[in-house]
Amino acid sequence: MRKFEYLKPDSIKETISILSQYGGKAKILNGGTDLIVEIRDKIIQPEYVVDIKAIPQLNKITYSEQDGLHIGATVTLNEISNSKVVQRNYPILAEACKTVGSYQVRNRATLVGNISNASPAADTAPPLLVLEAKVDIIGPTGEKIVPINEFFTGVKKNILKKGEIVTCVIVPSLRDEWTGVYRKQGRRKDVDLATVGVAVVCIRNEIRIALGAVAPTPIRAFKTEELLKGKTIDESLLEKAGISVLTEVSPISDVRSSQEYREEIIKVLVRRAILQAKGEHIL
Amino acid sequence: MKHKIRFTINREVKEIEVEPNKTLLKMLREDLDLIGVKEGCGAGECGACTVLVNNKPVNSCLMLAVEVDGKELLTIEGLSDGINLDSIQESFLKHNAIQCGYCTPGMVMSAKALLNRNPHPTEEDVKEALAGNLCRCTGYQRIVDAVLDAAKKGEGK
Numbered sequence: 196m197r198k199f200e201y202l203k204p205d206s207i208k209e210t211i212s213i214l215s216q217y218g219g220k221a222k223i224l225n226g227g228t229d230l231i232v233e234i235r236d237k238i239i240q241p242e243y244v245v246d247i248k249a250i251p252q253l254n255k256i257t258y259s260e261q262d263g264l265h266i267g268a269t270v271t272l273n274e275i276s277n278s279k280v281v282q283r284n285y286p287i288l289a290e291a292c293k294t295v296g297s298y299q300v301r302n303r304a305t306l307v308g309n310i311s312n313a314s315p316a317a318d319t320a321p322p323l324l325v326l327e328a329k330v331d332i333i334g335p336t337g338e339k340i341v342p343i344n345e346f347f348t349g350v351k352k353n354i355l356k357k358g359e360i361v362t363c364v365i366v367p368s369l370r371d372e373w374t375g376v377y378r379k380q381g382r383r384k385d386v387d388l389a390t391v392g393v394a395v396v397c398i399r400n401e402i403r404i405a406l407g408a409v410a411p412t413p414i415r416a417f418k419t420e421e422l423l424k425g426k427t428i429d430e431s432l433l434e435k436a437g438i439s440v441l442t443e444v445s446p447i448s449d450v451r452s453s454q455e456y457r458e459e460i461i462k463v464l465v466r467r468a469i470l471q472a473k474g475e476h477i478l
Numbered sequence: 479m480k481h482k483i484r485f486t487i488n489r490e491v492k493e494i495e496v497e498p499n500k501t502l503l504k505m506l507r508e509d510l511d512l513i514g515v516k517e518g519c520g521a522g523e524c525g526a527c528t529v530l531v532n533n534k535p536v537n538s539c540l541m542l543a544v545e546v547d548g549k550e551l552l553t554i555e556g557l558s559d560g561i562n563l564d565s566i567q568e569s570f571l572k573h574n575a576i577q578c579g580y581c582t583p584g585m586v587m588s589a590k591a592l593l594n595r596n597p598h599p600t601e602e603d604v605k606e607a608l609a610g611n612l613c614r615c616t617g618y619q620r621i622v623d624a625v626l627d628a629a630k631k632g633e634g635k
Binding site: 198 | 479481497498499500501520521522523525528534535536537539540541542544545588606607609610611612
């Protein structure tokens with residue numbers, strides 16, 4: 196690996212000042228499961244690696260009915276999927292976290308890292324999109340809270356500007372009764388990126404749908420959601436939903452799948468995810 | 479600039495200076511001669527480099543050595559007491575859960591961590607815990623059998 200300086204600030208303030216000073220020359224080290232591979236493969240060559248794991252307020256996970264779930268930047272995926280509070284209140288998120296990488300990877304990788312890396316295939320993104328999570332960003336000009344739907348801007352790109360850092364992801368309380376599922380299609384069960392990922396939440400008369408690995412960013416399928424709103428789900432409507440979703444995505448062919456296979460699997464997964472979220476027994 | 483770090487490894491306290499761009503894997507193999515830990519893919523996909531950090535299995539290829547400052551490490555070399563093998567190692571031998579042996583240290587460390595956190599795993603639990611450890615020889619069945627047997631004996635200390 197190319198040489199770099201290792202910095203370990205113990206406050207958000209200090210981190211922002213380092214990031215502001217060095218700009219693109221500095222990279223945040225959180226779980227490291229993406230960063231270290233990218234440095235090794237010379238995809239990035241930072242001069243400063245900024246380890247944020249010594250910042251006390253970033254490793255907290257809290258929940259209240261009033262404020263929802265707050266997941267700090269350095270909370271690992273295993274900590275989330277093992278959290279009783281997450282299992283009880285957001286089972287879809289606990290399940291999705293368990294689909295990332297391997298057990299070893301999930302002991303290091305974080306949810307905030309997963310979304311900040313902004314891979315189109317990020318497994319935690321579709322569930323966060325249907326849960327309408329918010330991203331807490333702190334930077335040189337202060338704090339802002341952005342809907343996750345506005346966070347991703349392109350393949351491996353997000354809205355973070357120079358000096359800014361995601362400190363926390365906030366998942367709101369849904370108050371009404373709801374159900375949700377995340378379905379992932381991969382070539383093998385573990386240690387693979389999603390070929391397609393689909394998250395569905397049923398709440399009131401709404402069905403929310405989000406997908407990963409089918410467009411430059413993880414996306415909500417708003418048009419299809421509108422089509423399903425308030426209607427009784429039957430086979431003919433599910434077929435229409437599948438066709439509608441395909442107009443909202445732009446899957447590519449890559450090492451994991453052809454475009455055609457992705458399109459087919461999108462329809463299958465959307466159908467299965469809706470039925471499963473509705474409590475139907477399916478394979 | 480080198481960083482001075484202090485950590486416990488296989489129950490022994492160590493203090494050394496490391497370059498920040500050195501992975502934990504490289505430090506273990508090159509500086510501490512702990513060559514039981516193996517490099518397979520170097521990208522967190524094969525699990526051959528699995529070691530325990532604060533009792534949790536991690537890919538040592540995906541961690542910087544400087545990050546283990548203040549932490550407690552266990553590698554395959556620290557499992558036996560020098561005379562008696564760990565029950566998981568015994569069980570791997572009994573079940574012939576080894577062919578070429580390259581994946582074995584990582585497999586054993588993942589299994590060790592599993593039995594530490596869940597002394598009575600189901601077959602499904604074992605498969606989930608070992609899913610990040612690739613083996614190209616055995617077809618996995620003997621490895622799963624070995625871990626289940628070690629657990630059944632209640633010896634997964």
